[in-house]
Amino acid sequence: MSAARTARHERLLASGHTYTSLSDKIGKLALRPNGTLWFVSFACSLLLTLLFAAGVGELLEKGVGIWGINIPVAWAFALINYVWWIAIGMAGTFISAALYLARQDWRSSLNRYAEAMTVFAVAVSGLFPIFHLGRPWFFYWVAFYPNRMSLWPQWRSSLVWDFLAIIAYLLVSIMYWYVGLLPDLATLRDQARTRGEQVFYGLLALGWRGEARHWKRLESLNLVLAGLAVPLVFSVHSMVALDFSEGTLPGWHSTLFPPFFVAGAFFSGFAMALVLGIPLRRWLGLGDIITPKHLDNLSKMMLAAGLFVGYNYAVEFFMAFYSGDPYEIAEMKDRLLGPYAWVFWTVIACNVVAIQFLWSPRVRRNPIALFVISMLVLIGMWYERFILIVNSLFRTYLPSSWGMFYPTLWDLIFLFGSIGLFLLLFTLFVRWLPIVAMYEMRKLLHKLQGAG
Structure with a gap:
């Protein structure tokens, strides 16, 4: 066994865990009575969710005019939130599925809550394109189905493929998450x-008894679903990128977007994994399971993705000025010096400057510093989507159609309400389901003890 791998799990072995103690420790988190901290988190997230529900009711009654959208800025907060949330969900699948295929043992401490993060983030993101339709009750028109009125989707539109990719990704993510839960649900059934x-x-465990054939089918299905999930990570956000690349507006029409969006998805997703994992580690006493080495690995992955995102920022400016296109050049000048220049420089500060501290091993192992940097990255990536959408729309080819975008109170309610909905789902998950994969931790402990 390598020295690096030994160091990675030294705290797990040093803690004196056995198979039973691991199951008891993780299982009690779901079976124990609700604590004050959980109630406070639940109440705050529920309040924001109720605000979100009020916003949806107002939207259905009065239409999208409650938002600050106008002409030419017909896309704004709804699409910004959509791209931001769906990007956050990408890294959860990568942490779980890609590292599973690569046989990386350290994923065992992180994969369960990362998979839950993916499911909840993608579910929240899927609401915003529906809300943006104006007539959200007709959202199913995007799908292919027998239509006697001959209203068929435009198959050359990336929006149709976007819909199909999101549905496929959501279904695979839910199946992959739930199948991995079965052995642990059976353990909770026996501990209840x-x-x-x-x-x-017992109902959720679907009759799991831990027989050899059950384990064989579980491993086979996990392998198949992981193999499906990894390419879907790249296809989903590439499809989202094509929604913009197919537009002929300056700042959008670029072949750079698919890899740029995928890197940005990993960047914000790793940041969210740290923002959720660091408090969970502290409040639930999981320091011997989610160790500083896990935080170090996640921060390295976030740094790598962030450097690629910063490189794409530079390439965008280079290609705009190298092309000589006056409209592309004007759009880039607006980013630097225009009315929304403060947003662009906030993006640079959060996504490029802040992550440079991650070169230091001391910072990468400092939970407080990592939490602050990860929060800055999440803020920066939301603003980056704001620049992408609003800055490219508010000044287009015709000066006569130029106009500023100003968000309304309902825009803010939908933004913070969606955060509340995500946190509500996550707090319920923390309360009722095991946030660490018990059976994978037992398997890891067996491997480490055998190697020792």
Whole structure:
């Protein structure tokens, strides 16, 4: 066994865990009574979710005019939130599926909550294109289905493929997450002390008994779903990028967008994994499972993705000025010196400057510093989508159609309400389901003890 791998799990072995103690520690997090901290988190996220529901009700009654969108800025917060949320979901699948295919043992401490992050983020993101339609009750028109009125989707539109990619990704992510939960749900069923909990977890476990054939089918299905999920990570965000690349507006019409969007998705997704993992590690006493080495690995991945994102910023400016296109040059000048220049420089500060501290091993192992940097990255990536959409739309080819975009209170309610909905789903997950894969940790412990 290599020295690096030994160091990676030294705290797990030093803690004296056994198979039973690992199951008891993780299982009690789901079976224990609700604590004050959980209630506070649940109440805050529920309040934001109720605001979000109020915003949806206002939208259905009055239409998209409650937002600050206008002509030419017909896309704004709804699409910004959509791209931001769907990007956050990408890294969860990469942490779980890609590292599973690569046989990286350190993923075992992170994969469960990362998979949950993916499912909830993609579910929240899918709401915003529907809201933006104006008539959201007709969202199914985008799908292919037998239509007697001959209203068929435009198959050359990236929006149709975007819809199909998101549905496929969401279904595969849910299946991959739930299948991995089955052994742990059976463990919680056996640990439960009340009849209600036994029935609840027993139904969710789908009759899992831990037989050899069950384990064989679980491993086979996990391998198949991981193999499907990894290419979907790249296809989904590439399709989102093509929504913009097919436009002929300055700042959009570029072949750079698919790899740029994929890198940005990993960047914000790794940041969210740290923002969620660091408090969970502290509040739930998981320091011997989510170790400083795990934080170090996640921060290295975030740094690598961030450097690629920064490189793309530079290439965008180079290609605009190298092309000699006056409209592309004007759009880039607007980013630097225009009315939304403060947003662009915030992006640079958060996404390029802040991550340079991650070159230091001391910073990468400091939870507080990592949390602050990750929050800055999430803020910076939201602003980056703002620049991409609003800055490219508010001044187009005709000066007579120029106009500023100003968000309304409802724009802000939809933004923070969606964050509340995501956190509400995540707090319920933390309360009722195991946030660490018990069976994978037991398998890892067996491997490490055998190697020792």
